[in-house]
Amino acid sequence: MAGSVNIKDVARHAGVSVGTVSNVLNRTDRVRSDTRARVEAAIAELHFVRNESARQLRAQRSRIAGVLVLDITNPFFTEVARGVEDVLGAAGLSVVLCDSDTDEDRQDRYIQLLTEQRVQGVLVVPVGPIDRQVTRLRRQGISVVLLDSEAPEGLACSVSVDDVGGGRSAVQHLLALGHRRVAFVGGKGRESQVADRAKGAHVAFLQHDEPGAELVSVTARALTIEGGYEAATQLLGMPEAHRPTAAFCSNDLLALGMLRELSAEGVSVPDDFSIVGYDDIDFAAAATVPLSSVRQPARDLGQLAGELLLEEASGLAHEHRQAVLGTELVVRASTAPPRRKSARRARRA
C-alpha cells in the first residue's frame, strides 16, 4: 500500500519502541548512538517519511509560513517573497507562496486555507481592509505581518513603503523638468499603495504651486502591461491641447506597457512624452529606453517582514511595529523636459 510505512513499522523493524524512533527524529542526542544507527537504517530501508500532519497535530506547531501577494506574475512581489524566504529559510521555516490576484475572495480563501493548516505565520499584501482576517489568524495562534501596507497601530507588525513620498518624488521630478500637464495612471482596484502614490502626486502639485498646472487621472483596468497599453490608448485619444506630456504610472508594468504602446504609435519617449514608473523591477532598467522609476527596496522589505514575523512567533515579549521604508527615484532615459510647441512644429515641417 502506498503511504503505509509509519513510525510503528520503523520501530518494529529496528526492534525499539515508537517513542525511541520519535526521539531519533526530534531529539537525536537523547538516543544512544548504536540505537540511533539501527533506527536510521530502518528508516532508510523502509523509506519512511514522517507524516507532518500527525506531527503537527500532536506538537501543535507548524514549520511553514505563507506569503500572500497581489500578483505573482509581477517581479516586484516575487522579489519581496525572496526576501521573506532569505530570513525564514535560515530559521528553518519553509515558505509557500499564494497569489490573491488582487481579488478579495481569493485572498480570503487563501487565508482560510492557511488558518486551517495552522501555519506558523502569514505575511500578506492585503487587498482592501484586512483587520478582521488578522484578528481571525491571531485567534488561532498564527502570527501575521502586513507586507507593503501599513497596519493600524496595535493590530500587527507591518513593513510598508512611503508611497506618498515616492509618488511625490516622481511627480516633483516631472514638474522640475517643466511638465505642466501630468497624468497619474492607476487601476480600478482600491489598493492603499496606489491611493498613496496618487496622494503623493497631488502633494507634489500643491507644493509646486504653478497656476495652470494640471494633474490628470487615468484609470487602467489592471496594474499590468496590458493595462499600460490601454492607458496609452486613452492618452492618445485625448485632444492634443489637453493631453498630458508626461505620466507617472503606479507601477512599472503599467509604465512598460505604456512605453511600448506609445512607441508603437510613433510617440517618442522621452522626446514627445515622459514616463516614470514605480517599483524599479529589473525589467525597468533593461528596457531599451531605460525607465525612470521609483525604486522600492523589495528584498529588504521581505527580509524585514520575515524578521518581524520571527520575533512575533518566538513568543517573547513583542510589541507590534510599523516599519516604513523609503524610496529612491532612479532617473534614467524615459524622462526629459517637454518639447516646446514651436520646436515640435518646426521639426514636423
Add this chain to the structure above:
Amino acid sequence: MAGSVNIKDVARHAGVSVGTVSNVLNRTDRVRSDTRARVEAAIAELHFVRNESARQLRAQRSRIAGVLVLDITNPFFTEVARGVEDVLGAAGLSVVLCDSDTDEDRQDRYIQLLTEQRVQGVLVVPVGPIDRQVTRLRRQGISVVLLDSEAPEGLACSVSVDDVGGGRSAVQHLLALGHRRVAFVGGKGRESQVADRAKGAHVAFLQHDEPGAELVSVTARALTIEGGYEAATQLLGMPEAHRPTAAFCSNDLLALGMLRELSAEGVSVPDDFSIVGYDDIDFAAAATVPLSSVRQPARDLGQLAGELLLEEASGLAHEHRQAVLGTELVVRASTAPPRRKSARRARRA
C-alpha cells in the same frame, strides 16, 4: 487560549455530538436543517476553524497541490503556475508555489516538505534527474506531473515543450536573415530545456549546410537579466572578426539583459546585432525594441499539467502520458539581416 476552540467545544455549545458537527462540515445533507443551523451558529459564535492537520490525518487525503518551479521571479514560470491554478482551483484544490531557484538541494528540500505534508500532488519543473524523487513521492501516494520537461515513459505524466524544435526555429530564422556567426547563450546549469534549445540550434546549422557558418556558445552565470548583461560583455570582448552578428538566448531574461547592455554600449539592435529570445513573456513584446522570441504556451502548459494531475489523483485507470506542446516563433523588431561590412564602414566614415 489561542487556537483552542475545537470540534468538541462546538459540539458542547450546540448540544450535539462531535460526529454531528463533523457531518455538518463534511456531509451537510445528512443533517437535519434545524440541527445544522444550531451547529452553524455555534461555529460562528465560537469562531471555530477546522484543524486541517487532524482532518487530513484521519481522512488520509490533502486538498493541496504544490508547484515547484526554477525561478519564481521569471514571469514564464509564474504564468505556468497560473495555468495550474486555473484547473486545480476549479477542482477545489489549493495551489502553493515553491521556488527551487534552480538549486537541487532546495528542490529536494521542498519535495521533502511536500511529501511530509502528504499533499495530493506535486507539479515540478525539475533541476537535473528527478526519477528518484518521483518514486519517493509516489510511494507516499502523491501524484506527480513533470512540468516543462519530458518524463521517461512510464515514470510520470509530463507536459513539456518541443525545445529542440523551438531552438531550431529561432536559429533558422537568423540563418535565413543571412547571419553566419550566431551565438547560443545558455547558462551554467544543466537544465534539459536549455540543452534541448542548444541542440535545436545545432540542428538548424546542420540543415542549413553553409560552409563557414559558425555557432558560438556563450555561457552566462545564470538565466537572468543580469546574466544577459554579462553575456553581452563577453560578446563585446570578442575580436570583431570573430564576433557573432546575432544571438539566440535561451530565455527572454537573458535576451532583454543583452539587448539593454548592447544598447548601452552603442550597439544598435537590430541594425548591428540581432537577438532572439525564448518564452515570449509579456516583457518581450513590451520592450521598446520588441523582442523576437520563441513563444511557449505557458498557461496551456500549466493547465494541461493540472488536468493530468487530476486524472492521476482520481484513482481511475491511468496511464502516464507525455504531452509535448509546440512553440511559435514570434518575429518582432530585434532581428534583421546583418549589416554588410562595407555598408558599416561607409556609415562610420
Add this chain to the structure above:
DNA sequence: CTGAAAGCGCTTACAG
C-alpha cells in the same frame, strides 16, 4: 437523523 467509539500517526511527559 444522531451518538458512541475507534483510530489516523505522531510527540511527550512520566516511569523505570
Add this chain to the structure above:
DNA sequence: CTGAAAGCGCTTACAG
C-alpha cells in the same frame, strides 16, 4: 537511555 501510555482534533463506519 528506553518503553508504555495518553492524547492532539478530527472522520467514519456502525448501531440505534
